[in-house]
Amino acid sequence: MSFSIGIVGLPNVGKSTLFKALTKKQVDAANYPFCTINPNVGVVAVPDDRLDKLAQVSKSAKIVPTTIEFVDIAGLVQGAHKGEGLGNQFLANIREVDAIVQVLRHFQDKNVTHVAGQINPESDKETINLELIFADLQTLEKRRVKNSKLAKSGDKDAMTLEPILAKLQAGLENGQPATDIITDQEEKKIIKDLNLLTLKPMIYVLNVDEDNIFQETDYIPISAKIEAELAELSPEEAKEYLSELKLNASGLDRLIQKSYEILELITFFTSGEMESKAWTIKRGTKAPQAAGVIHTDFEQGFIRAEIINWQDLVDAGGEAKAKEKGLIRLEGKEYVMADGDVAHFRFAQ
Ligand SMILES: Nc1nc2c(ncn2[C@@H]2O[C@H](COP(=O)(O)OP(=O)(O)OP(=O)(O)O)[C@@H](O)[C@H]2O)c(=O)[nH]1
Ligand SMILES: [Mg+2]
Secondary structure (H helix, E strand, O other): OOEEEEEEOOOOOOHHHHHHHHHOOOOOOOOOOOOOOOOEEEEEEOOOHHHHHHHHHHOOOEEEOOEEEEEEOOOOOOOHHHOOOOOOHHHHHHOOOOEEEEEEEOOOOOOOOOOOOOOOHHHHHHHHHHHHHHHHHHHHHHHHHHHHHHHHOOOHHHHHHHHHHHHHHHHHHOOOOHHHHOOOHHHHHHOHHHOOHHHOOEEEEEEOOHHHOOOOOOOEEEOHHHHHHHHHOOHHHHHHHHHHOOOOOOHHHHHHHHHHHHOOEEEEEEEOOOEEEEEEEEOOOEHHHHHHHHOHHHHHOEEEEEEEEHHHHHHHOOHHHHHHOOOOEEEOOOOEOOOOEEEEEEEOO
16 A cells, blocks of 8 residues: 655745655756646655664565655646646646645745745645635536436436535535535545545645744744755765754654654554565554555455564564564454554465
8 A cells, every 4th residue: 555645836835846855856846937747756765763673683684665655746826727827737646645745935045936926825825725626626516517417317326426516516615625514424435536635634844944944833844955955965964964953853754754644644564584664554454454455365364463563573682582572462353553563464375
């Protein structure tokens, strides 16, 4: 299961700079609006110290981190839904993502044009959120035409959907995001395939000047410029630079952590001589389904799981010693996986 995040914002706010730092992938990031036209897609390893420590005690030949996919798209401007700027067609590239990161510009730099003429993150946020609402409204209007025809012909699903769509349309026209309109879990499921952008969890990143990283804000303050510099350094050099800046984690690490929180994701591990590997699952996933993330056969033939917390395994000095000390538990089908579990799944073929 790979999770994906779409990056939105006005043009020239630093989306591609951030994306580039995230993925260490060479993409176009330049000082002119609408630099990005086609979407950039990058897969990012999720940094996790626990995995390295596990690999050490297990003497693993390979370390395989879990990943998140980021999609960097063109900048949105006010009126994009009416075709301003590059329009809003490119939003189709993030319809399927699990969450959205919205980049807000706070850095001053006179050399970098701001499409609205002045730095104002709050107003930019309103502009972008309104364009996302307009984009959803377009999706909804199209669906309503199709759906009401079906409903009239007596289609049961279409008839159930009709009042929900009507409620959504009214709310969106009122300027409300879908998250505020649809709060019922059942209704959320019913409209899932519409892939509404304003129904996705949103994370705000404030792209600040270097000396503003510590400011108090509800958003995640990041200096895309510093992140870009960090991405060029070796892990050791990056650590040193971070401590010079008095930061304990890079902005990107904080962003990934926040994404995990907001998406209610946790990590479990498998660890042996061949490899130590991190896996991403939704909080609340039971052992058989977690096993299924590794291989569908594991889920179907699930017998039991041998579980130990990663720290206990590291402290014990490896699996053999942990077993001797009786630290490894046997868990059954109803076991709910915990963050940091190291698992061995037993299954029948
Ligand atoms: N001073 C400063 N400049 C930045 C920062 N982040 C990005 N820039 C500059 O701003 C310009 C635009 O950055 P991009 O990352 O291309 O912006 P974008 O949001 O992807 O823009 P579009 O693709 O046009 O929508 C580039 O010249 C960057 O070097 C920052 O934190 N500080
Ligand atoms: Mg860009």
